[in-house]
Structures are given as structure tokens and as C-alpha cells.
Amino acid sequence: MTPLLQVEALSKYYGHHLGCADVHFTLWPGEVMGIVGESGSGKSTLLNCLAGHMPPDTGRVIFDTRDHGPRDTVVMTEAERRWLARTDWAFVHQNPRDGLRMNVSAGGNVGERLMAVGARHYGDIRAQAEDWLGRVEIDARRMDDRPRAFSGGMQQRLQIARNLVTGPRLVFMDDPTGGLDVSVQARLLDLLRGLVRRLGLSAVIVTHDLAEARLLADRLMVMKDGRVVEEGLTDQVLDDPQHAYTQLLVSSVLHA
Amino acid sequence: MTAYNFAYLDEATKRMLRRAILKAVAIPGYQVPFSSREMPMPYGWGTGGVQLTAACLVPEDTLKVIDQGADDTTNAVSIRKFFARVAQVATTEATGAASIIQTRHRIPEAPLQEGQILVFQVPIPEPLRFLEPRETETRTMHALEDYGLMQVRLYEDIARHGEIARAYAYPVRVEGRYIMDPSPIPKFDNPKLDNCPALQLFGAGRECRIYALPPYTRVESLDFEDYPFTPSKAAGQCCALCGAMDSYLDEVITDDAGGRMFVCSDTDYCATRVAVQAEDAA
């Protein structure tokens, strides 16, 4: 089997300031990789480099493309990367405002990716949008409302629908529950878990929450100061942490 | 001795403009930047169109200028007078007799012919502007044919109004490639853009952009399969002066008592029909 994503020696600096350094990992089809670590440890930096939002300084990000097999996305043309971004990849931002068009209706937000790859039948686009709104538990009657009229949790669910509607082969999520009230987080997490299971998603998910990592991720990477300090099966990492920092992280949750 | 070079602009400026025009013709629908010159009229008065006309004019040309279809509005008259003075070219109101037609907001009703040039005055050349205000981003979207957002705009129209509620500046796809703003012509005129024998040039002075449709270019109005483009106008109306059923009509108020009638917006088309009818009656 070919890995869906293979990351080699990836580093990113902001000037002299370290973003993330020397990251290696492999993601297999159907697998969910979780990334945890304290604020500023480089999680978003890594995710943005993987998704082609910014170029890493060194390293390779090899993605198994549909038509041409494994290719290093770092050296692709911008046009090729953008094409991947609107077909095979999806990106869920922590803040739904960064991932939604706030002045476009919910239906239009979900339909955009369909239209971007050539859908030209209004009725079909609407039917698919309605189906996806249902899957993320948004009432179809809200379809023509704009997201600014939605609660934070609804906005985040809408962003997820907008991303998954075209059946992406790889989903990036940057702490999708991070900006929400604790009461709303649980519902979103439940929904995410259902989608991941049912669709067999391949995903890289950054999270601030170890419980969330346990529910969603098959494997886990722990980051500190821009580096991956531990990586393994999620249950192993959380039940039997090897690195002192991971031990600290796990115990701080236990005692919280 | 005249105070101006032929057609007002100096030769170096005209050469720069012609280069931009050639590039625009080579890449139909693509917006070519150019350095817009000060013209002796304010922006919003067709300075983009005037510069294109100046760059295309030769002494043998016959120029027609229309504003909303009419030859006799202030704007049209002043541009026509301007070129009559600075280029000493012949002018006309007859569409068929003109070699260059500068227009704002309309395409003449009489079919254009090979060898004619239609110059449009354009206020806002970027069809994606209202969706994405960043110029760097819209350029990338054109370069990568990333046009989902344009279709979203039409989707939103249908979702809100039950139809694509865009009567003017209705966006088009050129040769299956670039999406283009046809300037604020009524969508009624959109079919005339397609496969047109004349060269069509578009100039935006304030925004410093030129784009073009070479003769016989394929131009399609954007739509959905189940909501196809319709170039409709007020149904069942005909011109009160010439009886035309197939022309674009303006509603005019005829008296203080609120009397109204519909007449052709293309004054030359209407007058020509009225003259022919008078001859036939005689």
C-alpha cells in the first residue's frame, strides 16, 4: 500500500524564530493522525505547511495524487496545489470565520466546492447542500441564511459540511473545537467522530484536547518547541507516555 | 499649426496603447494593464474608451459615439466633437456607416460587420471584484481558472430571488476560458457579443485595464443548466415610434401628468426604421 502522505525532514522558520523543525511522519489511507502540544509548539505551522498554505524551508511533503501517484507538493506549481486544495484536500480552520464566506448563504457555502469543480445544475447543488446540512445537524430551513446569523457551533458544523461535500481524500483540521464553549465542544466532537468513522476519513487533526485526540485519532504526535517529541498509537502514547513532556501533559489532564 | 498630435495623444502613448490592445486581442477576455493617461475629461466620462479610440483612429475613419444607445446625449456629443476637432475624422450617427463606434452601456441593434471596431467604456473591469476585493487574489483566480466563486454569486441570486437577478453587466465566459465583465450593457445585448464579426475593445480608464474580443469569439453568458441565461426584456412591449418588437426599449416620460411610453434606446436604429416606414407609406 502507498502512504497517502509522507512527510520528510520538514522545517519552517519565521526569520530566525523556529516554527517547526525536522518533522517526519507517514499517514496511511483511512488513518487519522492527531497532533497535540502546548500553545506555540508549532502545530498550526506544521499543518499549514502540509496543506500548502505556506512553503516550508526544508523537507518534502509527498502526497499520493489521484492521477500521478506520489508527488512532492512543496515543489508543485501554485496552480497544482490550488487544484488539490479544492478537490482532494479540505481544511477546517479553528475559527469558522476563516473558513466560511460570511456574506454567502449556508447553501452557497456548501455548494462552492461543488461549483468550483464544475457543478452547474442548481437543483443538484442545492440537494447536495441540503443533504450535507442535514449530516451536520443544521436545519434545512436555515439553508438560505448567512452564517453570521449562526451560533459558533453551527458555524463550525457548516464549515465542516462545506469541506466534506466533495469527498476530499485528505482533511486537515486545526483545532476544530478549540474556539467553542465547552458545552458545544462535546456535540461537535460527537459529530466529528461519527463522520470520521462513517466516511473512513484520512485526516490530520490538531487538537488542544487529549480526550478529543483519543476519540478521533488512530495515531498521535506530541509537539514541543517546534519538534515532535513522541509519536505512536494514540492509546499507547496516552496510557504509557515515554517522553517526560508527554507524561506531564497527560498527568496535567488527569489532575485537572 | 495645431496644438495637438493627431487624435490628441502623442505617438509614444498610442504605441503603448496599441501594444496593450494587441496583447488583449491575443488573449481574449484577459485584462491587460496599461498606464492610463490624463484626458481632457473627468474619469467616469469614458476616458478608457476615449484612449482606445484615439489609439485606433486613422484619418480615413468614420466615428460614431453613443451613450445608452443615443447619439445626442451630452457625453456622446462631447466625445464626438472632441475627435472631430483633434483628429478631423468624419462622424456619423449611422451604425452601418461607422468604422469605429465608441459606446457606453449599449451594443447597436443593427448587426455589426467585419472591419468595424466597437469600443466600450468600462467603469469596473473586474467581474470578481464584489466577491473578492483583493486584486492579487482575483488575478490568481483568473490565472488558475478558479471561478467557483463567480458561480456562487449566481447561486445566491437564485436562492434569494428565484432567478439570476442581474440585468446589467452580466458576466460572460470567453472562449471557455476567461470570465469577463461586458461593461454595464443590458443582458439583452449579451448575445450580440458572441461570434460578432466586429472587433470589440473594452477600456477602463480609472482602473487602467484593456480587454478585447477579437472577431468571431465565442462568448457565453454564465448560468445553470436548470436556470439557463435569458436575454429577456419587458415582455410584449414594442417601440411607440417605430413599432420594433426586437429592440431594447427605454421607458420615457412624455408629460407632466405621468404619461409614459417605450421607445428604442438605439436612436439610429429607431430613426432609420421610421424613415423607411415613411418612404414605404409615400
Ligand SMILES: Nc1ncnc2c1ncn2[C@@H]1O[C@H](COP(=O)(O)OP(=O)(O)OP(=O)(O)O)[C@@H](O)[C@H]1O
Ligand atoms: N506568522 C508568524 N510569524 C512569526 N512567528 C510565528 C508566526 N506564526 C507562528 N509563529 C511562531 O511560531 C511558533 C509556532 O506557532 P504555531 O502557531 O504553529 O503554534 P501552535 O502550536 O499552533 O499554537 P496554538 O496552540 O496557540 O495554536 C510560535 O513560537 C509562534 O509564535
Ligand SMILES: [Mg+2]
Ligand atoms: Mg495553532
Ligand SMILES: [Zn+2]
Ligand atoms: Zn423604435
